[in-house]
Amino acid sequence: MNEAKSNFTSRRILLASPYIVWVAGFTILPLIIIIHYAFTDAGGAFTFSNLGLIFSPIHLKAVMFSLEIAISSTVACILLSYPMVMAMRHLGLGKRTFSLFILILPMWMNFILRILAWQMILSNNGILNMILSWFSIAPLKIANTGTSIMIGVVYDYLPYMMLPIYTAIMDINEDLIEAARDLGAGSLTIFLKIILPLSLPGLLSGIVMVFVPSMTSFVISDILGGGKLQLIGNVIEQEFTTANNWHAGSGLSVALMIFVLISMAFTTKEHKEGRESVIW
């Protein structure tokens, strides 16, 4: 009987085989190749020097800039998400679904297209400055700055922050809020003592989903940074394409991967301590 059961399970696994082939071919194999390049030099000998490249001043500067963009974008996403979700909490079901739809709508458009649109809005003689000029306000020099990159990152990743927070907050029973009010809690206390702690699992999922991709992004900075501002993603991209140095590119990739894994280890540890994790 046990045998029959394991037989059944193994046949079930067959259903996943297309995905397994996909993952093996396009995730695991490239990863092995990257790791191979990362730990070898041009002659094929084993080395740590590619990994060590991350500590060279120019690369370290790119890492710090990436970190600055990723952290500030993540914080901006959090600060935008909570008030929005709190406002949605009190909407009727119909209005709430509609706001959620509006929120997700930009995700239906191509990512590059969205960034290009932002380029047109933010460029020195773009739409934003045109509108400002109607009110006789001096043009803003946002194009090709860190701010411009940050706007793009926030715009792109905001839904990934808002959706898990939304799920977590909508799960909070209104009874708990009433119980807290009954015990004398005002709005601020309710947010800090009840809503924030109970939405922590959603917040952590959001942080992971915004911080990691913005830390490693390079297309947004390419387009909105005007190619002058280098994120670590841009550096890696150029090592592969322009410099054609796969060893350096792979080394930096692996170093970045290790860095991201370490920073995420803190969040996932917290995550396990949370009562329930919100995965969507």
Add this chain to the structure above:
Amino acid sequence: MSNIILKMDSISKSFDGKAILSDFDLEIRRNEFVTLLGPSGCGKSTILRIIGGFVRPDKGRVLFEGKDITALPPEKRNVNTVFQKYSLFPHMNVEENIAFGLKLKKKSPEYIRDKVQYALNLVNLEGYEKRDTLSLSGGQQQRVAIARAIVNEPELLLLDEPLGALDLKLRHGMQRELIKIKQEVGITFLYVTHDQEEALMMSDRIIVMNKGIIQQAGDSKSIYDEPQNAFVADFIGESNIIGALMVKDLLVRIQGVDIPCVDTGFGENVPVDVVIRPEDIEIVPENMGYINGRVMSVIFKGAYYEIKVQSEDFSWQVQSVNPAPVGEMVGMTVLPDNIQIMHKPASEDEEVVKDE
């Protein structure tokens, strides 16, 4: 200081155009255990939520110790609620849950520690301070919810069917404990339930409600023994309710038989409703009682037999310690004291609630 702690003054409230309460008045005296009793949808929970501050009445005033609190939000009221679904904070342990209100009041840590200990003692949960609330049983969670409310020493404690989710045995235990807690802390209790037995057992005063209207208010005994209309008689325990004719004072004609009773003042030859509790009917040999009937069924209920006796088109419910022979004709008798005469229902809310 006035003895009236809370007064609801012609409160009206409708939801989606449906009137739940209209011109509702209620007074609660200090240190009373008052129960609002009624079927679901009778407006009893709405009353509690209006007093708690969660629902704003469309019209009318709520006076707490003489002050108008109608517009005051819940967090500003000196009233605490024990919710039906416990509503414990899942991210806090037992101690943090109980201390929540006191911390907001900025009490000293020593004061909070003492109070939490006192409250845990009161609800028999010593040593549970650090326990995760989700690891507790339903009964224990409800105790924590009670402790969390009473540590704040509210003038008035609102309890919204707090035992509704517990099983029967646990519920009986908690009922006794609630009475004990009430006596010890000396807080006024306003209790909402649809369980008549619970209401009869615990309350100083019961307010029976139907369709937003108070049907009868009084102590347990008067509510049970002297229901004022068919709704109350039916809702409070098992009863035989039958149409009858009040021939004159002290004499009522039931199923064509003149039976002495103790009621007066209804007039002569007036149609009335009569309530007789099943335990007040005595089964005697045929033709020895007032009314004869055929025994249709006998069910053993543990402490008594539940007997159904068919007489003409009415099925009498009788509770007796002795069984009766099924299918045989028997007589039934009742003491004058145990016949309760009521006026015919004057409005829909006074009628018996039909099972659907």
